[in-house]
Amino acid sequence: MQTLTHYRTCNLCEAMCGLEISVESGKVTKIEGDKNDPFSRGHICPKAVALKDIYEDPNRLKFPVKRTAEGWQQISWEEAFEEVVNRIKDIKSKYGNNAVGMYQGNPSVHNLGTSMNSPAFAKSLHTKNLFSATSADQLPHHFAAWQMFGHPMLMPVPDIDHTDYMLIIGGNPIASNGSIMSVPDVANRLKAIQKRGGKIVVIDPRFTETAAKADTHHFIRPGTDAFLLLAMIQVIFAENLYNLGKLSEFTDGVETLKEIASSFTPERVEKQTGIAATQIRQLVYDFTQAKAAVCYGRVGVSVQTFGSIAQWLINAINVLTGNLDKTGGAMFTSPAVDFLARAKSENKFNRWQSRVRKLPEFLGELPVATMAEEMLTDGESQIKAMIISCGNPVLSTPNGGQLDRAFEQLEFMVAIDIYINETTRHAHIILPPATGLEVSHYDMTFHVLAVRNTAKYSEALFSKADGAKYDWEIYQELAHRLTHSLATPFTPEPPEIKLDMGLRFGPYQLSLQQLKDNPHGIDLGALKPSLPQRLLTSDKRINIAPELLVKDIDRLQQSLRNTGMQHGFNYLLIGRRHLRDNNSWMHNSERLVKGRNRCTLMMHSADAQQLNLDSQSIVKVSSRVGCVELPVEITDHMMQGVVSMPHGYGHARKGVQLDIAARYAGVSINDLTDEYVLDELTGNAAFNNVAVKVEKVS
Numbered sequence: 035m036q037t038l039t040h041y042r043t044c045n046l047c048e049a050m051c052g053l054e055i056s057v058e059s060g061k062v063t064k065i066e067g068d069k070n071d072p073f074s075r076g077h078i079c080p081k082a083v084a085l086k087d088i089y090e091d092p093n094r095l096k097f098p099v100k101r102t103a104e105g106w107q108q109i110s111w112e113e114a115f116e117e118v119v120n121r122i123k124d125i126k127s128k129y130g131n132n133a134v135g136m137y138q139g140n141p142s143v144h145n146l147g148t149s150m151n152s153p154a155f156a157k158s159l160h161t162k163n164l165f166s167a168t169s170a171d172q173l174p175h176h177f178a179a180w181q182m183f184g185h186p187m188l189m190p191v192p193d194i195d196h197t198d199y200m201l202i203i204g205g206n207p208i209a210s211n212g213s214i215m216s217v218p219d220v221a222n223r224l225k226a227i228q229k230r231g232g233k234i235v236v237i238d239p240r241f242t243e244t245a246a247k248a249d250t251h252h253f254i255r256p257g258t259d260a261f262l263l264l265a266m267i268q269v270i271f272a273e274n275l276y277n278l279g280k281l282s283e284f285t286d287g288v289e290t291l292k293e294i295a296s297s298f299t300p301e302r303v304e305k306q307t308g309i310a311a312t313q314i315r316q317l318v319y320d321f322t323q324a325k326a327a328v329c330y331g332r333v334g335v336s337v338q339t340f341g342s343i344a345q346w347l348i349n350a351i352n353v354l355t356g357n358l359d360k361t362g363g364a365m366f367t368s369p370a371v372d373f374l375a376r377a378k379s380e381n382k383f384n385r386w387q388s389r390v391r392k393l394p395e396f397l398g399e400l401p402v403a404t405m406a407e408e409m410l411t412d413g414e415s416q417i418k419a420m421i422i423s424c425g426n427p428v429l430s431t432p433n434g435g436q437l438d439r440a441f442e443q444l445e446f447m448v449a450i451d452i453y454i455n456e457t458t459r460h461a462h463i464i465l466p467p468a469t470g471l472e473v474s475h476y477d478m479t480f481h482v483l484a485v486r487n488t489a490k491y492s493e494a495l496f497s498k499a500d501g502a503k504y505d506w507e508i509y510q511e512l513a514h515r516l517t518h519s520l521a522t523p524f525t526p527e528p529p530e531i532k533l534d535m536g537l538r539f540g541p542y543q544l545s546l547q548q549l550k551d552n553p554h555g556i557d558l559g560a561l562k563p564s565l566p567q568r569l570l571t572s573d574k575r576i577n578i579a580p581e582l583l584v585k586d587i588d589r590l591q592q593s594l595r596n597t598g599m600q601h602g603f604n605y606l607l608i609g610r611r612h613l614r615d616n617n618s619w620m621h622n623s624e625r626l627v628k629g630r631n632r633c634t635l636m637m638h639s640a641d642a643q644q645l646n647l648d649s650q651s652i653v654k655v656s657s658r659v660g661c662v663e664l665p666v667e668i669t670d671h672m673m674q675g676v677v678s679m680p681h682g683y684g685h686a687r688k689g690v691q692l693d694i695a696a697r698y699a700g701v702s703i704n705d706l707t708d709e710y711v712l713d714e715l716t717g718n719a720a721f722n723n724v725a726v727k728v729e730k731v732s
């Protein structure tokens with residue numbers, strides 16, 4: 035039998051691993067790491083093999099379906115497009131443009147066709163009610179990057195391959211494979227730091243898989259990273275340890291930052307953070323003495339009440355110590371398709387506010403924490419129809435239970451998705467695109483955030499099912515029908531055309547053909563210093579003390595005065611990622627979900643003892659917004675007073691059509707998280723600041 039070998043990039047997470055896929059008689063027989071991929075060097079994780087499961091999944095939709103009294107019925111694309119567009123137009127003319135809302139989820143960014151076409155479709159709706167997973171995730175990174183460096187996508191990436199000291203705050207790359215740091219084979223890359231005599235330090239309320247590989251780990255009380263970072267900056271100034279190097283020529287605000295930090299001595303924050311003053315000082319000494327050091331913070335520091343301040347201060351520490359734009363520090367990429375090259379600095383914040391709670395817009399979107407109330411609160415501009423694209427917000431946004439109820443009462447909902455899950459079950463129509471092994475791929479976003487400059491294009495392995503549609507065909511058709519008369523001729527344009535242009539106009543003047551000729555990818559070298567040229571601020575200078583962020587320090591000061599938790603809600607609940615989960619949507623792969631139940635509440639043994647729990651106990655966890663019951667997992671890997679559960683579970687809801695996930699249903703952490711607990715500056719969800727009560731279920 036003839037075996038065909040196909041090379042492609044795994045699009046499931048940000049790591050961009052190269053895959054070598056063997057196919058016999060139209061069936062995938064093997065998925066391995068591609069040793070010739072210059073970036074991932076043969077590394078893959080267990081999720082890659084699930085690409086086969088997604089391809090073969092009988093639950094995956096391939097044709098449009100409509101919800102009827104008799105259940106879901108397959109309809110033609112023509113019928114689907116017509117009904118969707120007519121309903122959207124009707125609702126817009128009856129209630130106005132803002133009555134139509136849209137939510138875009140995480141896989142949007144992992145699909146070439148979607149990432150290049152859904153934004154234009156969203157724009158064609160002319161609504162202020164656009165939402166995405168960004169405000170449940172990395173919004174503070176964008177905000178800090180925009181304020182300091184001039185553009186939300188100009189986010190520095192740790193130069194992990196050359197650093198001598200990596201301080202990881204609120205990230206667990208061994209489980210997540212890195213984020214805002216595309217870093218395949220992260221375990222070996224971390225090990226290499228230690229091999230060359232460097233150190234890894236992890237700050238996390240849980241002793242994580244990454245902490246286990248680090249030289250030092252400090253428990254930190256959730257939500258207090260801003261205090262730790264300010265104290266570090268206080269020490270840097272007080273002990274004259276700052277050295278901006280060349281950055282001093284184009285950095286403003288150093289004196290302001292010094293003044294802000296001056297009162298946050300390590301002694302003042304040790305109780306808040308749980309990290310001793312001597313240890314905070316040691317952190318600074320080690321960081322400033324290293325030849326090249328980098329401070330990296332990820333989702334744990336982003337989804338908290340001072341997430342934006344924390345991401346700002348992380349950048350600030352890299353700048354103050356001269357580690358920004360330096361080999362082995364925090365660097366900017368030079369991607370083969372460089373959409374930042376033509377970007378401008380402009381105001382993207384608070385140009386409008388949400389109707390009900392007046393939360394600020396950022397990058398054209400409103401915070402997802404306000405989505406349900408915009409549907410449930412009567413009045414002008416109330417959302418009556420939703421478009422959900424690549425997202426499962428019922429499981430992934432704060433107070434998902436409320437959102438579940440909000441979707442149920444909509445006049446119309448359409449989902450562009452491949453599954454009937456907790457969210458899309460409320461849709462009237464689902465439009466499923468071809469995906470995974472059926473589509474071509476180029477990582478528009480993650481090459482911009484990678485620890486090395488590379489470029490890789492993957493052809494589709496399989497053709498889509500007869501009569502199925504690509505994502506770009508769906509978004510373009512919808513946008514066209516919403517804005518033109520049916521008589522206007524229209525041919526959808528594959529994303530390759532713009533990709534080829536982007537490559538040709540990019541810094542390496544590559545072409546799509548060149549990428550096709552190099553199916554393992556092209557290595558473009560290590561990250562290189564690029565400042566001040568790369569800055570996108572209008573004055574080409576770094577602002578280390580941006581006004582909006584400086585002002586938010588008042589709120590931080592106030593929080594020092596009210597830290598007591600109320601009404602017996604005396605545990606802080608944080609999230610957790612497991613290697614074999616991928617947010618909410620990959621639990622329908624048997625090989626990923628089988629084995630030990632991962633949807634548990636991790637708790638320290640001393641806390642468990644106080645509640646009379648043993649390893650067989652079931653606990654009831656409640657918060658202001660809801661309660662769930664799940665097994666406890668007693669482990670001293672948790673900080674005392676902090677409990678953790680993974681997100682993305684909770685599949686036992688009526689109408690969900692995920693046969694395997696149903697058997698490993700678990701419960702949803704976001705039935706506990708609170709839509710009122712936010713980074714108030716930006717409206718980003720603060721999942722890690724939610725107080726809960728834990729009780730034994732007898």
Ligand SMILES: Nc1nc2c(c(=O)[nH]1)N[C@H]1C(S)=C(S)[C@@H](COP(=O)(O)OP(=O)(O)OC[C@H]3O[C@@H](n4cnc5c(=O)[nH]c(N)nc54)[C@H](O)[C@@H]3O)O[C@H]1N2
Nearest residue numbers: 139140171424425426427430450451469609617618619681
């Ligand atoms: N408590 C808590 N909540 C969290 C987090 C946390 O740490 N703690 N993390 C947050 C983070 S970082 C994120 S990014 C969000 C994720 O939140 P979401 O993006 O809302 O959720 P996902 O689980 O990624 O849902 C992906 C959806 O896309 C569909 N899908 C998969 N592939 C395709 C495709 O090719 N095309 C289309 N059209 N659809 C596809 C899946 O079926 C699924 O419905 O969750 C957030 N929620």
Ligand SMILES: Nc1nc2c(c(=O)[nH]1)N[C@H]1C(S)=C(S)[C@@H](COP(=O)(O)OP(=O)(O)OC[C@H]3O[C@@H](n4cnc5c(=O)[nH]c(N)nc54)[C@H](O)[C@@H]3O)O[C@H]1N2
Nearest residue numbers: 204205206210213256257332333334611612613615616617
């Ligand atoms: N296997 C797998 N990989 C994934 C995903 C997945 O679901 N599964 N999701 C992908 C997505 S969408 C994203 S955004 C990335 C996220 O990538 P990471 O940020 O690396 O993800 P997490 O594992 O959630 O790491 C967050 C860490 O922050 C800690 N933490 C919680 N609260 C606090 C706090 O207040 N302070 C500090 N210092 N730490 C805190 C948590 O204990 C946790 O270890 O992962 C991506 N990769």
Ligand code: SF4
Nearest residue numbers: 044047050051079082
């Ligand atoms: S680490 Fe991410 S990109 Fe690599 S194989 Fe696993 S899921 Fe795919």
Ligand SMILES: [Mo]
Nearest residue numbers: 140167171172
């Ligand atoms: Mo994310």
